[in-house]
Structure formats: C-alpha cells, structure tokens
Amino acid sequence: MSVAAQTPIAFAKPQSGLPDLHITIRKLESLGDLSAEERNAFLDLLEKPQRFAAGSDIVADGSLPTESTALISGFACRYKLFSGGRRQIMSLQFGGDITDIHSYVLKKMDHAVGALTDCVIARMPHDKVRKATERFPNLAYIMWRDTLVESAIFRLWLAGVGRKSALSRGAHFFCEQFMRMEAVGLTNGNSATLGVTQTDISDCLGLSLVHTNRVLQELRGMRLIELKSKTLTITDWAELNASASLILRTSNSGARKK
Amino acid sequence: MSVAAQTPIAFAKPQSGLPDLHITIRKLESLGDLSAEERNAFLDLLEKPQRFAAGSDIVADGSLPTESTALISGFACRYKLFSGGRRQIMSLQFGGDITDIHSYVLKKMDHAVGALTDCVIARMPHDKVRKATERFPNLAYIMWRDTLVESAIFRLWLAGVGRKSALSRGAHFFCEQFMRMEAVGLTNGNSATLGVTQTDISDCLGLSLVHTNRVLQELRGMRLIELKSKTLTITDWAELNASASLILRTSNSGARKK
C-alpha cells in the first residue's frame, strides 16, 4: 500500500473490457436530479481511465492533488497508517465513488486512498471542476451533498467503533456496503461481489484480524450472511439489521439516564 | 439531553451580557477570506440569539430543520444515543461553530446536537442561506470547506478510536480542542475554559468514565496538562503532541508491513 504503482495505460484500444463511466452518473443521481446538460458536463470532466494495481496508493497521504478522482471499478479505501504498520480504514469505496473532492476544496490530503483490488479510475482536473461547477451550481450542490453523506457515514462508523460490540459493527458494515452497492447497481439479488480480504475488513472495523474472523463466523452461524470467495450474500436482512443496532458492548457511558 | 428545553428569550433588553456574534466571522475567516460585503451578508443571516439550557437538545435527532444554527457561546456536541443510554459524542462545538449546515443540504438530521453547558445560539433560516449563497458563491464555498474540515476531524477521531490507546486518544483530544479554540480566540495563553465534564469527555473518546478519569490522571502525572474546575492548561505542548500520535494499543492489524 505504500508504493504508488500507477499504471497510466494509454487506452488507445477501444473501451474493450473497460467498465462503464456512467456508473459515476448513477452515483450522482442517487443524490439528486441531474439535467441532461449537467450529466454531460460531468462526464466531460472525466479524463482517460487509468488502472491501479491492488496495494498501490491512488492518492497519497499529505499530497496536494491538482485533480480529483472518480473510481470506476474495483475496491479502494480511505485509510490512515500509523507507526508500527497499524492501519485504520475510514471508508470503503467502489464504482461511482468520488474518492477525493476533498482535495478540490481542502487542497491537502489528510489521509491516503489506496487500491484494495485492481482498480480503474478517472481523474477530474480541479480547474475543469471549477468551471463546471460555476456553470452548473447544481453540480457543486450535489457534490457537496455527496461529501456530507460521506461525513454522515463517518459519524456512524465513529459511533460504532466507539460504542458498539464487534458483532454489531460487523453486521452494520455488511448492511452498509450492500446498500451502497445496491444504489449503483453493483448487487445481484441478495448477493454482491465484495472484493476485500478479512484483513481489510478488520481495519475497517478497528478489530484484530483474528477477532474479525470470529465475528464473521458468528454472523454465518446465525445465518445472517454468507461470505466466501469474495461473494457476499445477505441471508436474513431483517435480522442482520437488528444485530447492527444491538449494542452488546457494555459501557457506563455518561449519557444522562433521565 | 433528551428533552428539548428551548428558551427563546425575547431579548428586548439590549445585548447586555450577550456574547458577540462576530465570533462566527472569526471562525469563517479561519477557513478563507471574506469581503466586507460577505461578512455583512453572513451576519444578516443570523437571527436573534436564543439561550439553551445545559442538557437540552439544540437540534433533535431525526428532525427536519428549516434553519441552521450558529453556536455563539457555550459548549455543545454532536451525539448519537443508543439503546441502554449509551452515547457517543462525534464532535465538540463551541463559539463560532455552525452546528448544522448539514440540515441545509441533507434535510434530515442523522444525529442530535445537544447543549453540554448553557449555550447561546443564533438561527440561520435555510431560505436566507440559499439567497446569500446564490449572491455570494464564496460563502457557499467557505461553508463547504467548513463541513470538509469537520469531516477530516471525524476521520481523525475514527482512526483514533479504532487504533489508538486510551492515553493517545486523550492527548489528541486536548490538543485538538485547544487548537480549535485558539483559532477563534477562546484561549488565554496556554489555558482555556473547557466547560465539559469527564463524563462528556468519556463519550467523546469512546471510553468508560472510570477509565477516562485514569487517563486524565496519567496525563496530569506526566505533566502534560492541567485540568481542574473546567480550566484546561497545556503544560507541555510538545510532549502532549507526541503522546497523541503514539500508538500504545497493540493490534495485529492487516496493513501490509512491507
């Protein structure tokens, strides 16, 4: 994850095998309505797709990008690396996610974006973004919305890591990923391809790998999910949801009882 | 914290004892430059200040506010309440903070904002916000920046709760609050008034009250901070900072060692 193994393949060849850029539009339209003009303006922002190898950084921590990035296919994550190699993943990203509008507004990255699987991305130069949002304020508004939704997800994760049991967090994680993937058409019935390892999941949940494995086994044992060879199936949505909000972890938190 | 004890005092009397609304401008200007026109336009958004009693909700979880809120004085927090009375605080807020531009963009609150001490707030009706941001796009841009900075803070907290020891988290917490308060002029040398209880801090850190108390004692014992009767003094800034990034908690996280 430390070495950027960027592979800016020149896609002279036709779109063969290349995922559809329109997944970004599906994502934006899940946040608000777009006119045909706005759709085209957004697609015009996207430059020629590039491939990134699993394990490489798409955006480095501390960098000052001059472009934002849309993820077209594959799985990436926002993460922060600590001394001793400890990693906390702050969000999972997949097709349609814009991985760093932040850099357009905040300039400097306070975390890295890494490819968990092989990824295809499309860059969006900041100056083109500025022009487009000036011409179509609604685009800026929808991107703002996007960052706020992500912010809400951070709050949920924070609350979970802070106050929920490992099992609840796991249940929540699968609910969330499945719903987000469904919104951009990456699911198939009750199943979806979740191309991440248990190691990655443990860094999402703030758990050790060993304990994450045990949580997964418990969720499987409860017949709430199936997860093998990267295929996630939600077996019992209602119960999974219920487990996600259960707080098994005890804590004499200070919230006033009254 | 559950019952809204709003006290919309009619401030017919002069501003006597009322804190200065300009603290909101200091906050915004810490994020970007404002023209005199923009400053005035923003101040015009603010309605007559209201008082909220400690323990009451300024914005309720799940509500659909038609106004955003600027905190003028006092301490508030974003929080989420779980079954069994467990609470996770997602951020501390004080003078100058805009507690819910979210509601302007996202409509529905996914968390509550509660007053930890007596507070004075000023509402900003959404329709006035819309007009002002249409007229002054830079205002919208700066508010977007504000939400993104907050988002970055959420990520830091998440990483801390997920992967750092209790002591590190505590050290980080005091660093962050002090720096943020300094940015709006709420500090006095190395000291600041932090009007929150240890119970509140424990819900920020995702720790139990008892353990939070022990962390505080350790930080005091290390001569990094002093904290009594609501006055926080940073005794050794460099060491406090160093402790904040130390990861004492062990974890066989999956981040690739290589």
Add this chain to the structure above:
DNA sequence: CGGTTGTTTGACGCAGTTCAAGCGGAGTGG
C-alpha cells in the same frame, strides 16, 4: 447545610488482542 452533580479509588471480570501454528487455494516455475 442538605441535595445534587462531578470526581476519584479499588477490586474484579471480560471482550478483544496477541502469539503461534496449521490449512487450503491460487499462482508459478520446472
């Protein structure tokens, strides 16, 4: 000065971590 809210201390328990080792599948080279 009594009631209420916030802080501190001690003893004990457990959820989750660490250490260590074995297993299976997928590639890769001979």
Add this chain to the structure above:
DNA sequence: CCACTCCGCTTGAACTGCGTCAAACAACCG
C-alpha cells in the same frame, strides 16, 4: 503435473486494556 510459495483463512490458548460494580469523596448551589 507436481513441487514450491504466497496469501488469505481458521483455530487454540494465554494475556490485558479497558469496562463494570460499588462506594466514598469533593464541589457547587440554592
């Protein structure tokens, strides 16, 4: 087609940071 090697998954056993329980103390306030 087998041998070798990663890499990811699983399991067991011991350990510990932090939570829970319980109780006393301190500070504030009308």
